[in-house]
Amino acid sequence: MGPGRPTRPLYTREERLRRDATPWTLVQGVLAPLQFAVFLVSLALVLRTLATGEGLWAANLSVVVKTGVLYAIMVTGSIWEKAVFGRYLFAPAFFWEDAVSMLVLALHTAYLAALVGGWLAPEPLLLLALAAYGAYVVNAGQFLLKLRAARLQIAGGRP
Numbered sequence: 001m002g003p004g005r006p007t008r009p010l011y012t013r014e015e016r017l018r019r020d021a022t023p024w025t026l027v028q029g030v031l032a033p034l035q036f037a038v039f040l041v042s043l044a045l046v047l048r049t050l051a052t053g054e055g056l057w058a059a060n061l062s063v064v065v066k067t068g069v070l071y072a073i074m075v076t077g078s079i080w081e082k083a084v085f086g087r088y089l090f091a092p093a094f095f096w097e098d099a100v101s102m103l104v105l106a107l108h109t110a111y112l113a114a115l116v117g118g119w120l121a122p123e124p125l126l127l128l129a130l131a132a133y134g135a136y137v138v139n140a141g142q143f144l145l146k147l148r149a150a151r152l153q154i155a156g157g158r159p
Contacts, residue, residue: 009091012152015084024080031073035066036140042066043133046126048078060115063129067108068138074105081111097146107132 011019020026042062049059078088081098085091090098111128114120120128 009151009153010090010146011084015093019084020155022080022083024076024083027076028073028080031069031076032140032143035069035073038062038066038069039133039136042129046129046133050123050126050130059126059129063108063132064115065110067112070105070108074101077101094146097142100135100142104132104139106136107110 042059042065045055045062049055063084081090081091081094085093107128111132112127114125155156
């Protein structure tokens with residue numbers, strides 16, 4: 001927003017109260033760092049397999065686990081968004097985060113389909129996992145910026 005233009009707070013007073021009251025906020029707070037930890041382990045396994053050709057089974061399993069955690073955080077995040085904003089996805093405050101989340105979900109799902117269907121050789125399959133992980137990193141960054149904005153909103157005494 002340009003200077004002099006008022007910005008809409010991330011949460012209205014009512015939305016903040018709903019956010020703080022719903023148990024889904026805690027669920028998101030637990031799943032987000034869990035997903036990041038799973039991502040880091042999986043990334044290391046995928047990169048190791050790409051570099052050495054060893055450990056394909058472990059790399060694939062780690063991406064499947066990462067995708068499962070992603071689905072869990074997406075479903076519970078949608079429930080959280082409904083509890084706070086009254087809609088399951090694409091609430092104005094989180095529109096772009098949700099849009100990129102759809103890309104992340106699509107890439108992870110494409111990985112699962114290719115793995116189960118045997119549609120890609122190991123290297124292209126793992127490169128697809130890396131593309132999914134790249135989108136995930138962007139999306140995680142978006143959510144971290146929103147978390148920071150929410151903290152600044154509270155610190156600034158806004159609703």
